[in-house]
Amino acid sequence: VQLQASGGGLVQPGGSLRLSCTVSGFQLDFPAVGWFRQVPGKEREGISCLSTWNDITWYPDSVKGRFTVSRDASKSTIFLQMDNLRPEDTAIYYCAAHLSRSSSYALCTNGPTEWGQGTQVTVSS
Numbered sequence: 654v655q656l657q658a659s660g661g662g663l664v665q666p667g668g669s670l671r672l673s674c675t676v677s678g679f680q681l682d683f684p685a686v687g688w689f690r691q692v693p694g695k696e697r698e699g700i701s702c703l704s705t706w707n708d709i710t711w712y713p714d715s716v717k718g719r720f721t722v723s724r725d726a727s728k729s730t731i732f733l734q735m736d737n738l739r740p741e742d743t744a745i746y747y748c749a750a751h752l753s754r755s756s757s758y759a760l761c762t763n764g765p766t767e768w769g770q771g772t773q774v775t776v777s778s
Contacts, residue, residue: 654678656731656769658748663775664738672733674748674769682706684755687722687765688733690744690774697747699761701733711757716742738776745771 660672672688687702701722702711710722721734731748749765 654750654767656748656750656767658746658769658772661746661772661774663777665778666738666740666776668738668776669734669736670738670774672735672746672748672772672774674731674733676729676731676750679752682728683750683767684753685751685757685760685765686724686731687749687757687760688720688731689747689749689761689765690742691747691771692744699749699764702757702761703731704755704757704760706755709757711761713761735774738774740776742774743776744774746774747771 655677656674658674664670685704689697689699691697700716701720703722719737724731748769750767751760752766
């Protein structure tokens with residue numbers, strides 16, 4: 654299984670970015686997919702997760718209303734739309750999936766079985 658993230662970069666406060674994650678090497682549909690982020694000295698945290706069988710999403714309060722997780726119709730790409738970005742959103746962002754857990758909340762709070770490589774997002778003027 655491979656998850657390949659892209660789309661990170663430098664953006665000004667208040668700006669937007671869209672991250673993408675392509676999924677390959679897995680024939681079945683992941684029951685839960687999502688995005689995590691990590692800043693130096695802190696634990697990796699789940700910030701946007703999606704249950705693929707019922708389309709239920711979960712977000713922590715820190716990003717709710719600003720971030721949106723989705724995937725394309727082919728189910729091979731996961732997206733993270735980030736709007737109204739703040740300096741505290743600066744982090745390395747990772748896409749992730751779980752092979753068996755189907756709850757978006759459980760994925761974001763308990764972690765995935767599969768990780769993609771990270772992509773740096775920097776919010777600064």
